[in-house]
Amino acid sequence: MKLSTKGRYGLRAMIDLTIHGQEQLVSIKSISERQGISENYLERLIALLKKAGLVASTRGAQGGYSLKVPAGDISVGDILRALEGDLNPVDCTLTNDELECSAENFCVTKFVWKKISDSINEVVDGITLQDMVNEQLSIQKNFGKVEENDYEQSHLSGSCSNYTNQKTGS
Amino acid sequence: MKLSTKGRYGLRAMIDLTIHGQEQLVSIKSISERQGISENYLERLIALLKKAGLVASTRGAQGGYSLKVPAGDISVGDILRALEGDLNPVDCTLTNDELECSAENFCVTKFVWKKISDSINEVVDGITLQDMVNEQLSIQKNFGKVEENDYEQSHLSGSCSNYTNQKTGS
DNA sequence: TGTAATTCCGAGTAATTAAGTCGGAATAAT
DNA sequence: ATTATTCCGACTTAATTACTCGGAATTACA
Numbered sequence A, B: 001m002k003l004s005t006k007g008r009y010g011l012r013a014m015i016d017l018t019i020h021g022q023e024q025l026v027s028i029k030s031i032s033e034r035q036g037i038s039e040n041y042l043e044r045l046i047a048l049l050k051k052a053g054l055v056a057s058t059r060g061a062q063g064g065y066s067l068k069v070p071a072g073d074i075s076v077g078d079i080l081r082a083l084e085g086d087l088n089p090v091d092c093t094l095t096n097d098e099l100e101c102s103a104e105n106f107c108v109t110k111f112v113w114k115k116i117s118d119s120i121n122e123v124v125d126g127i128t129l130q131d132m133v134n135e136q137l138s139i140q141k142n143f144g145k146v147e148e149n150d151y152e153q154s155h156l157s158g159s160c161s162n163y164t165n166q167k168t169g170s
Numbered sequence C: 001t002g003t004a005a006t007t008c009c010g011a012g013t014a015a016t017t018a019a020g021t022c023g024g025a026a027t028a029a030t
Numbered sequence D: 001a002t003t004a005t006t007c008c009g010a011c012t013t014a015a016t017t018a019c020t021c022g023g024a025a026t027t028a029c030a
Helices: A005-020 A028-035 A037-051 A074-086 A108-125 A129-143 B005-020 B028-035 B039-051 B075-085 B108-124 B128-145
Strands: A056-059 A064-067 B055-058 B064-067
Touching: A005 A028, A005 A064, A005 A074, A005 A129, A005 B108, A005 B128, A028 A037, A028 A064, A028 A108, A037 A056, A037 A074, A074 A108, A074 A129, A108 B005, A108 B108, A108 B128, A129 B108, B005 B028, B005 B039, B005 B064, B005 B075, B005 B128, B028 B064, B039 B075, B064 B128, B075 B108, B075 B128
Parallel strands: none
Antiparallel strands: A056 A064, B055 B064
């Protein structure tokens, strides 16, 4: 019951792309450097995001990526589903897994899986990429903007907990 | 972002154990036969449930398992967590993953992961094993009780959809 | 026109996790 | 004793995840 690196990296990449793509195209290389994700792998993730219609690309020198849709119109759910596939805890289409649907426990667990996926989707569809970016920028402001490409200096270990309970509405 | 077979099989096993364990101990063999899960594998799952204090065991001939706690006091969350570990979509303890917590996107995705796990836990902790059993029994009643150990006859393919939207409260 | 910077794409590999098996010891009822 | 059962550790196999690699296509810019 874990999200893979696709979802985690990909969401970060999208936030990065939004922040740095206001005026220019953003190259995979630059995201890779800022986020510490391998170029090759990132390339694959962005391909998925492109296929889902969330980002646009321009090839060639000075090329790169941009959002295809305003950040306010992209939900975290759109991003995660593009990368991870559906967010259902079980693949249960009500027609496939014959045995699990036997009379002895006829479908009864499916109600649970359905409720779980509904609640997950509700959460992730209630947060837009723009929300994430706003939150990000406000955090950066509170701590003072730091040099890019400098993880060591900028990492404030443990301070996350200051924020954990602060923001409950997006 | 999928539950493993542990969670799926294990929840079914617990429902089975509750239904068939009212008066006698229930052996792995009998659950295995009713549920179509390999004995060996089931054994491992039940070991996890036992370790979590949800079931009790008696060894030897005529031995077997029983609930250690009333079904109304066991939540689906208790069962799933015993089998799957925590239900958080990412392992993020706010202190481990240094790079993902870099200043460039300081913790901001963590809010999302937290919301997701909160909502999952809320769902699964809001349903008790007894709820599942009641639902199960009422479905069986609607269709007429079927012979045990008889998947072929009893399987009503596709009929799940009749119920999907019916039950919204547990 | 050539060169460098980029996306694009298919194939491949390595590492990890999930899923399940096996053999036999311990225990208890009959 | 015998049989039915849980218990336990080691093992195997299958599937998925997490990448890597090589090179083709495209475009800006000198």
